[in-house]
Amino acid sequence: MSDDPLDRLRRLCLDLPEATERLSHGEPTWFVRGKNVFVSYADHHHDDRLAFWCAAPPGTQEALISSDPDRFFRPPYVGHRGWLGVWLDVPVDWEEIAEIVVDAYRVVAPKKLVAELDVRH
Template sequence: MAEVADNGRMSDDRLESLRRICLVLPEVTERLSHGEPTWFVRGRKTFVTYADHHHDDRLGFWCPAPPGVQEELVAQEPERFFRPPYVGHRGWLGVRLDVDVDWAEIAEIVTDAYRMVAPKKLVAQLDGPAPA
């Protein structure tokens, strides 16, 4: 596990990277929820919650995942993925950020979470214009 150095610098860098991924998605806003940065679709539907050692000893984030994905990823890579407290029973996925991170993979996970909660009109914006 990577160590937090320079008074949380790793934590700050990881948060900024996650923030950039979330805020590029259509109609996403950020505000604190339960003391942690959280991203919402249209200001009301949570799709990513940052978790900076607040609920356990892991630096990571929680997000909804398509059916079966949480179980599959946690079984395959328990050092990177986990069942988060409070929302894990609903299929949410915990993703560690205090290990080596593949930011392209994180972007895919975040985008999938967005697709789980965003209205169809916003999801369509991700997919580009419909063929003529």
């Protein structure tokens, strides 16, 4: 597996049922059925930080940021809706990232696709 964070994130996202990728706001972004965003790569501010933003279950954003503010943050634009920012330019636990991505998918995917995911995992 590649060490490139974008490649790794892409594989995690596209492994989910009916997930697609296209550019949104100039960044790779992953959608459920081409409509609902669940993860967006975040390198567009070119501030020497690399991250992704994702949908998150209620309370997750606050819990993760308070437990580890060096790895998690409240992203601009979507943070007020509970979305989570995850830094990728720090030591990354890719198993944890996989769980975060699946949780993001579950937040936005229709029940039928969540059920399909449950059968696969």
